[in-house]
Amino acid sequence: xxxxxxxxxxxxxxxxxxxxxxxxxxxxxxxxxxxxxxxxxxxxxxxxxxxxxxxxxxxxxxxxxxxxxxxxxxxxxxxxxxxxxxxxxxxxxxxxxxxxxxxxxxxxxxxxxxxxxxxxxxxxxxxxxxxxxxxxxxxxxxxxxxxxxxxxxxxxxxxxxxxxxxxxxxxxxxxxxxxxxxxxxxxxxxxxxxxxxxxxxxxxxxxxxxxxxxxxxxxxxxxxxxxxxxxxxxxxxxxxxxxxxxxxxxxxxxxxxxxxxxxxxxxxxxxxxxxxxxxxxxxxxxxxxxxxxxxxxxxxxxxxxxxxxxxxxxxxxxxxxxxxxxxxxxxxxxxxxxxxxxxxxxxxxxxxxxxxxxxxxxxxxxxxxxxxxxxxxxxxxxxxxxxxxxxxxxxxxxxxxxxxxxxxxxxxxxxxxxxxxxxxxxxxxxxxx
Ligand code: 5CA
Numbered sequence: 001x002x003x004x005x006x007x008x009x010x011x012x013x014x015x016x017x018x019x020x021x022x023x024x025x026x027x028x029x030x031x032x033x034x035x036x037x038x039x040x041x042x043x044x045x046x047x048x049x050x051x052x053x054x055x056x057x058x059x060x061x062x063x064x065x066x067x068x069x070x071x072x073x074x075x076x077x078x079x080x081x082x083x084x085x086x087x088x089x090x091x092x093x094x095x096x097x098x099x100x101x102x103x104x105x106x107x108x109x110x111x112x113x114x115x116x117x118x119x120x121x122x123x124x125x126x127x128x129x130x131x132x133x134x135x136x137x138x139x140x141x142x143x144x145x146x147x148x149x150x151x152x153x154x155x156x157x158x159x160x161x162x163x164x165x166x167x168x169x170x171x172x173x174x175x176x177x178x179x180x181x182x183x184x185x186x187x188x189x190x191x192x193x194x195x196x197x198x199x200x201x202x203x204x205x206x207x208x209x210x211x212x213x214x215x216x217x218x219x220x221x222x223x224x225x226x227x228x229x230x231x232x233x234x235x236x237x238x239x240x241x242x243x244x245x246x247x248x249x250x251x252x253x254x255x256x257x258x259x260x261x262x263x264x265x266x267x268x269x270x271x272x273x274x275x276x277x278x279x280x281x282x283x284x285x286x287x288x289x290x291x292x293x294x295x296x297x298x299x300x301x302x303x304x305x306x307x308x309x310x311x312x313x314x315x316x317x318x319x320x321x322x323x324x325x326x327x328x329x330x331x332x333x334x335x336x337x338x339x340x341x342x343x344x345x346x347x348x349x350x351x352x353x354x355x356x357x358x359x360x361x362x363x364x365x366x367x368x369x370x371x372x373x374x375x376x377x378x379x380x381x382x383x384x385x386x387x388x389x390x391x392x393x394x395x396x397x398x399x400x401x402x403x404x405x406x407x408x409x410x411x412x413x414x415x416x417x418x419x420x421x422x423x424x425x426x427x428x429x430x431x432x433x
Contacts, residue, residue: 001368003368003369003370003371006044006367008030008043008044010028015028019146020147020150020317021316021317022148022320023149025324026046026148026149028324029046029385029386030043030046031045031049032149034148037145038146038151038152045333045385048333049315050156053308054156057306057308060181061158061160065131065176066131070134071114071117072107074105075106075110075112075113076103077104079112079115080112082112082285083111083112083281083285091143092142094139094141107136107138108139108140110161112281112285114161115282117132118130122163124289125290125291127289128164129162129163129164130162131160131304132160132162132163133159135157135158136159138156147313149309149313150269151310155308155310156308157305157306158306162174162302162303162304163282163299165299167278170300171206173302174302177302177304178194178240179235179237181210182230182235188311188328188330189318189331190314190315190318190328192212193210193223193227193230193268194208195208195210196247197246197250198249207274209270210271210272211268211271212269212317212318213267213268214267214268214318216269217269218269218270219268219270220268221245221266222248222265223243223244223263224258224264230243244256244258269313269314271314273304275304276300277302277303278300278301279301282299312331315331320386323380324383324384324385324386325384326407329388329427332388333367333386334367334387335388335424335428335431336388337367337390337391338390339352339382340375341375342375343370343371343373347397348394351393355393355421359421359424362425367387383407387407388408389407389424389427390405390407391403391405392405400416400417402414402415402416402417404420
């Protein structure tokens with residue numbers, strides 16, 4: 001992409017109304033625009049990151065054997081009346097009437113819709129287990145939408161729903177999802193910790209939240225582990241169960257088994273939440289299936305959420321410095337940035353152009369800042385929008401040398417164009433793994 005033809009409305013000044021760093025940086029980097037309170041337009045750069053986060057989430061769901069669907073955003077109230085949640089949900093639910101005066105709503109979550117689908121199609125225990133997921137926009141009329149997309153009213157969520165024959169099978173499904181979430185967040189360069197939680201309005205008896213530790217987190221969490229113990233590829237659910245962790249409402253200092261001096265207390269950003277809730281929805285909505293003994297039974301269910309749009313903000317909270325965002329390469333809007341130190345120098349421009357085309361040929365996400373702007377402005381913008389590797393075509397390019405800058409470490413080396421392309425190949429190979 002050439003920046004002169006692209007749309008990245010960066011801001012020089014900090015927006016006054018944004019309280020946390022990710023919100024400020026998302027606005028300043030031209031990633032989002034607030035259409036109204038808690039509702040955002042995703043601008044090109046923001047959308048690229050959101051799509052990459054979404055893709056990782058989808059890939060890990062697929063790897064865990066989940067099936068992707070897409071349910072409607074608008075739902076009939078009737079389904080929620082059946083489950084008994086229509087009145088309980090209160091003002092957070094955006095209620096709508098259609099032209100026939102039928103009660104509808106903009107979905108805050110989809111337990112009812114998926115249960116309705118499954119009661120149509122599930123007939124026999126032989127069709128189970130199943131785990132069905134989607135990635136779609138939700139609406140919750142939050143009392144206090146804040147911190148940009150961190151707590152929006154409209155937000156993108158991955159929601160998955162499992163269906164099993166027995167409680168034991170459902171717990172197996174639950175554990176599988178928990179492990180796949182660790183992998184999902186790890187691929188985004190995030191250190192997420194599963195925290196034992198209460199399941200609130202969703203209802204249920206086994207529940208974990210996944211938290212990214214950050215001072216700006218909205219929840220207080222208590223835990224006794226090092227992230228690295230959760231990081232291993234060989235981690236098992238039992239390892240997680242052995243760790244003491246509790247969300248605010250579940251922690252009780254008087255009964256906590258961990259000595260106070262060892263217990264970590266931190267602020268966390270909740271990026272995922274999983275629940276096992278048994279037959280709550282299958283029973284109330286009449287989803288019954290014939291078992292191996294010929295008798296009908298209500299399948300055991302769980303639901304599994306990831307805040308996809310919230311993750312974009314959480315990644316920024318965990319990856320920034322005074323100059324701007326530092327994207328982990330797996331979710332960077334562009335892996336490589338190219339610029340010249342003097343936009344009026346035709347030879348520099350020709351060399352930059354050549355590198356740019358070599359990268360396009362390789363299918364690399366590359367942003368070439370070809371604007372007629374001072375070098376200082378370009379340097380600042382590349383850092384602000386967080387491009388992981390920046391190639392500066394300056395005076396030395398006449399001798400075939402290009403500056404390669406690493407956004408995270410600020411290391412700079414001079415490389416030949418061949419070396420530049422070798423590094424790019426290595427990075428893309430790494431990303432493809
Ligand atoms: N039905 C279940 C899981 S499928 C559910 O709705 N769970 S939830 O309420 O915990 O939401 C799942 C995730 O969505 C949360 O962990 C959080 O990361 C994200 N989320 C929830 N509310 C918001 C919001 N207002 N803005 C941004 N993300 C949100």
